[in-house]
Amino acid sequence: MNLKCLVVNLTLLCSGALSLQSALAAGDSQLDPDNTIYKRMVTQGPATPFIETLYKCPVTVGNHRLSSVGKITATDGTVIIVPAETALQKGLGPRSVDLYSECAQITPKNTSEVSAKDAPIVVVDPDGEVITGYIVADNYYEMWVNGKLVSVDNTPYTPFNSAIVKFKVKRPYTMAFLLVDWDEHLGLGMEQFPVPVTDKTSQWYPGDGGLIAKFSDGTVTDSSWKAQTFYIAPLNDPSEVIEKGNVHDTPLKGRVHPFAKKPDCKDQCFAIHYPIPANWQTRRFNDLNWPRAWEYTDEDIGVNSLPAYTRYPELFSGARWIWTQNLVLDNVVIVRKTVR
Secondary structure, eight states, X not given: OOHHHHHHHHHHHHHHHHHHHHHXXXXXXXXXXXXXXXXXXXXXXXXXXXXXXXXXXXXXXXXXXXXXXXXXXXXXXXXXXXXXXOHHHHTOSOBOEXXXXXXXXXXXXXXXXXXXXXXXXXXXXXXXXXXXXXXXXXXXXXXXXXXXXXXXXSOSSBSOOXXXXXXXXXXXXXXXXXXXXXXXXXXXXXXXXXXXXXTXXXXXXXXXXXXXXXXXXXXXXXXXXXXXXXXXXXXXXGGGSEEETTEEEOTTSOSSTTTSOOOSOGGGOEEEEOOOOTTTXXXXXXXXXXXXXXXXXXXXXXXXXXXHHHTOGGGGTTOOEEEOSOTTTEEEEEEEEEEO
């Protein structure tokens, strides 16, 4: 190991130790233990759809995809809902307030035309401060604060939208997002791309995810958040997922387009799933051993021409796109941040 690597590794070790020390000092020693057994569950081939779509756009748009939901049985007999079991599917929580939505025909031209004054306030703590946030997720998000559901993405797949959220809370508080990169080939982690379909469209394309958010108290998405993956696909073989402690990684597959390796297994591809822990939404859930989020650029995410995001640079200034370590293969992700 050269001197530079030694310094970097010591810096990371020290920062991790300090983070743990400060967390314990702040009372996180009273966190509920995470008793989840993160055993891998392996599936192969497509899932069986049981919901045609969770949302239908009421107007005609150029890139509307059905948000189907399916079931698939793993090799150990576990029945898994794919791409994920969501609050939207269950009919829970307040629907997101549109910052930009082609389906709702809310399309402000720039930040000066945006107003959050009519967004309802979700009360977590009656004696807290009111915080306003702006969110873009690729594709679906649901947002929880201290275990209370405060916003559910009203457009789970496409066209791409962005949202406004307002909530009342006092510090310290914990935000938790369930994020889903939706797939058209349910259980296989793939979609058709691009849409509308043409002769050059890839019928078996691994999509990618992403979340960016900024809040009025100064909180932004960045690598200080925790991020864990629970559904990894498409894979030629389950052995492509390597587990190192709480890290579920695919180091040989490439992490972003165009470097991600596209498998040729089509409807015979494998997927790896992990059980989502109970109470992941709450402040007391212990995420201290989860990996940190990875930061990505606009180019990595492919949003340079996405009006739901690019029209409002002031609203997202200082925030970073985040996901787990593989932007392409990690399809269901939970990210968390405790704001002190």
